[in-house]
Amino acid sequence: MIDSLRTNAPLIEVEGLTKSFPAADGTIFNVLDAIDLTINEGEVVALLGRSGSGKSTLLRTIAGLIAPTTGEVRYRGRPLNGANPGAAMVFQSFALMPWLTVQQNVELGLRAAGLPNDECRDRALAAIDSIGLDGFETAYPRELSGGMKQRVGFARAFVLSPDLLLMDEPFSALDVLTSENLRNELATVWAQPSFPTKSICIVTHNIEEAVLLADRVLVLGTNPGRIKTEVPISLPRPRDRHSLSFEAVVNELYASLTGRGEAEPAPTDVIATPTTNPLPDASVGGLAGLVEILHAHNGSADLPALAADLLFEIDDLLPLIDAGTMLGFLSVTGTQAHLTPLGVEWTTADIQRSKEIFASQAMARAPLVGTIVRALGRSVDGALSDDFFRDLLRRSYSRSRLEKQLDLAIDWGRYSELFDYDSISGELAITSSDLPDPKERKGNAATPT
Known part of the structure; x- marks a missing residue:
């Protein structure tokens, strides 16, 4: 007492x-x-x-x-x-x-x-x-x-x-x-x-x-x-x-x-940007593991019970949940996590198809990944220095969070083959199969005379 x-x-x-x-x-x-x-x-x-x-x-x-x-x-x-x-x-x-x-x-x-x-x-x-x-x-x-x-x-x-x-x-x-x-x-x-x-x-x-x-x-x-x-x-x-x-x-x-109780509908009038919708601190491998576990539990699990079974702390589990919901692989109501049909398809597809699904969702729903791909597509040779993206992000994030966001975007982009990254030169580049035809780059600058 x-x-x-x-x-x-x-x-x-x-x-x-x-x-x-x-x-x-x-x-x-x-x-x-x-x-x-x-x-x-x-x-x-x-x-x-x-x-x-x-x-x-x-x-x-x-x-x-x-x-x-x-x-x-x-x-x-x-x-x-x-x-x-x-x-x-x-x-x-x-x-x-x-x-x-x-x-x-x-x-x-x-x-x-x-x-x-x-x-x-x-x-x-x-x-x-x-x-x-x-x-x-x-x-x-x-x-x-x-x-x-x-x-x-x-x-x-x-x-x-x-x-x-x-x-x-x-x-x-x-x-x-x-x-x-x-x-x-x-x-x-x-x-x-x-x-x-x-x-x-x-x-x-x-x-x-x-x-x-x-x-x-x-x-x-x-x-x-x-x-x-x-x-x-x-x-x-x-x-x-x-x-x-x-x-x-x-x-x-x-x-x-x-943050996903039934009484908290997501806003529909806000434009998602790399600042308003930062990438959750989750690797592709970690997200894939969570989705596989949910699939093994018939596509649904209670979050407290799942955290206890996996010996996770809340800081470990929630970023994975956030990544899954951002990409449309999961939905959460109260404490229940559910695989969406797309999440089931992603975890059961062959490697190439799973990459294609991830690439499509990342482009549409992960603003920083989409920003990087669009910027690379508008460059002369499909490549840009990582410092370019640091300069874009530095007004919105502290240095440590900026580097984490860039690392996550590179992880997601490389897995889905949206772009490559050379850690020595610090250059990001659209994968070779996606490079624009030389005749189409920067207007007609590369057109033979």
């Missing part, structure tokens, strides 16, 4: 927050837009979203580690102008100092606060004992397993007795059994009156993790990150992941993440 000292008073208020970063070419890359949220005492809030949704950036603005571009973050009613004095963070990467012992790592925040040596020692030893590492006080991080390192990260946060514990995918770097164990331990200690913090905000891409831990789940969309759905979790603790009510919440969140 939550400690009666934990009230429902707001700890954190985020109002009208946006966050932008300068791209390498001097343009602006928008990460977060129009974020409004409140974190109250006595609750666990999960920020759930795909990679690129800005959830970690949002967590860091709440921590006061980065400032919003516009809008405001308030802690107990006061605007933040630096590090949040009531928050402590647990990171995915453990973030331990390798030259310090376990005890010294845990004492870091206390010593930075100027507390006496004896108090630093006593509080650190108590925190180490509370997370089950008694006896490892003098060990160095290199001597610890991943789970033990993350326990040190928890102790370092708990020892400060913060109002708000911020956790950035704290279990994602651990093996399945270790992460499950630590997840359950966190849920157990949170329910104890002696838990040294009033609220928790956790970033995750694992839906079941969010449902196991959170009282509310905020689902972030992408490009830029916005809160698209808030789902309250009213299930009693401890939560049974095998119960029908648990599965129902998981399914609701899956539907929100896929």
Whole structure:
């Protein structure tokens, strides 16, 4: 039961927050837009979203580690102008100092606060004992397993007795059994009156993790990150992941993440461009594997069940789903994925026919692939430097996302034999069979006189 000292008073208020970063070419890359949220005492809030949704950036603005571009973050009613004095963070990467012992790592925040040596020692030893590492006080991080390192990260946060514990995918770097164990331990200690913090905000891409831990789940969309759905979790603790009510919440969140609920018809009046419709982060081979699995399941599968069977996380599965729907091979309703007749034909056709199907769909429905093919077709010799396409994309994407988009387009285009790519020269060229006749290039410039 939550400690009666934990009230429902707001700890954190985020109002009208946006966050932008300068791209390498001097343009602006928008990460977060129009974020409004409140974190109250006595609750666990999960920020759930795909990679690129800005959830970690949002967590860091709440921590006061980065400032919003516009809008405001308030802690107990006061605007933040630096590090949040009531928050402590647990990171995915453990973030331990390798030259310090376990005890010294845990004492870091206390010593930075100027507390006496004896108090630093006593509080650190108590925190180490509370997370089950008694006896490892003098060990160095290199001597610890991943789970033990993350326990040190928890102790370092708990020892400060913060109002708000911020956790950035704290279990994602651990093996399945270790992460499950630590997840359950966190849920157990949170329910104890002696838990040294009033609220928790956790970033995750694992839906079941969010449902196991959170009282509310905020689902972030992408490009830029916005809160698209808030789902309250009213299930009693401890939560049974095998119960029908648990599965129902998981399914609701899956539907929100896929963005294809029955109440969300796709817009028909928007012209798709390489900017508005970026390529999903999915290789042709990965997409082919997913389509084959669905075909083996009689053309239909429940996404939560499929992810569990394949040991996929949501960030692994959803880009493949997005690629399949973009190309018309899949349709998604709620949490159900279905192969379309074209998807069945693609996965059962011979190699050449499957390439032809993919080429036709990529040209029609993958804007960047179509843009590349049309540009090559309008060049003098059917070839262009990859830098040409970088220049076209650089105002819309950060450098890393630009390179990823170009890599994906090249993968899709080469598979479907729409164009070739020479990685040494950086030249893209229409495949030889598709090159225009010399007499037809650039008007009649090549016509003999």
